[in-house]
């Protein structure tokens with residue numbers, strides 16, 4: 001019997017069950033027969049949730065690999081004094097774990113070596129043939145409020161892009177900077193309300209600085225679909241973006257201003273505070289999803305030609321956004337979960353399908369806590385492809401924005417990701433879609449009248 005984490009308290013002791021989770025390596029061991037398993041990956045090795053309902057003690061028949069992301073286990077269930085335990089546990093093949101099955105299909109075929117060689121050879125060529133795009137980035141260090149305020153120089157963005165073949169990146173200024181911080185649970189939460197006018201004034205500084213950074217580093221600023229389609233490996237272009245529409249302060253007309261004054265072409269509605277536009281995944285819901293102001297902002301973006309990004313939004317926000325928008329939606333940085341924890345930043349297949357149904361694209365992000373290797377990151381993209389199709393998945397690195405280490409720390413890693421996608425069984429056409437083609441399509445649709 002396959003079990004969801006939310007149903008653990010209903011289980012009868014002595015039953016054999018199957019369950020997916022993330023093993024917690026308590027030291028640097030790569031394999032162990034006794035370890036803890038959590039519903040979602042911890043933020044760092046050795047980090048287990050304090051809530052015992054989010055942790056299971058595993059006693060396995062033999063040592064199990066701990067460092068390869070999630071595992072799917074069969075074992076005998078028991079619970080003692082509120083602590084959960086799975087004994088006589090062993091690994092089983094999870095349903096729909098496509099990257100493994102793809103690779104296994106390759107491995108069983110007589111042309112395995114030839115197929116792999118052709119795929120990997122053409123994987124890097126795919127980067128040259130398309131416009132590779134990272135559609136969520138704070139590269140250069142643009143998420144740092146201190147850097148924005150002091151005028152400290154930005155680190156190189158264009159140079160690693162040219163080296164790796166990344167043609168364009170969405171450079172996102174942070175809309176709610178200075179109002180959230182890491183709290184005792186190790187996660188970001190808002191800790192104060194901004195003063196009236198504060199976040200608007202901040203946006204005037206951050207938009208100006210990010211425009212300056214792009215120009216100083218010789219990056220073209222993309223303002224229309226023709227320019228994005230023309231961007232290629234070896235050049236470096238920027239799409240001006242914002243993470244959180246907090247700077248609007250509830251005034252949809254400021255979308256028009258940011259479009260004209262700062263070349264804003266990609267707007268993520270919400271971030272780490274519940275703003276005037278809607279609810280967020282990481283705090284209790286206040287508005288029941290997208291607000292009327294949020295709906296008006298989407299209509300303005302649709303009319304002007306600004307990509308609408310619903311990352312960080314609740315399921316209810318995404319659902320109403322999908323019903324309001326006349327253009328495809330983007331959800332720029334997340335990954336798939338079948339067992340969503342409370343306040344998770346990950347999304348379910350159901351939420352992912354809402355994006356796909358608008359013709360949109362979901363960006364998979366690369367925290368090492370979720371994807372410890374480039375191969376597991378490619379497998380994470382493959383899992384989302386299985387949920388929504390190859391036309392609706394892309395890359396959102398959240399570069400310089402993640403709390404922990406990233407398996408994709410800079411753009412010179414792009415060829416390695418292309419290789420890993422080939423290793424996961426994708427052909428050159430599909431690699432081209434995943435690494436930029438799908439976003440280019442959505443951008444073009446968003447710019448169309």
Ligand SMILES: [Zn+2]
Nearest residue numbers: 243312333398
């Ligand atoms: Zn984010």
Ligand SMILES: [Zn+2]
Nearest residue numbers: 138243398401
């Ligand atoms: Zn971010």
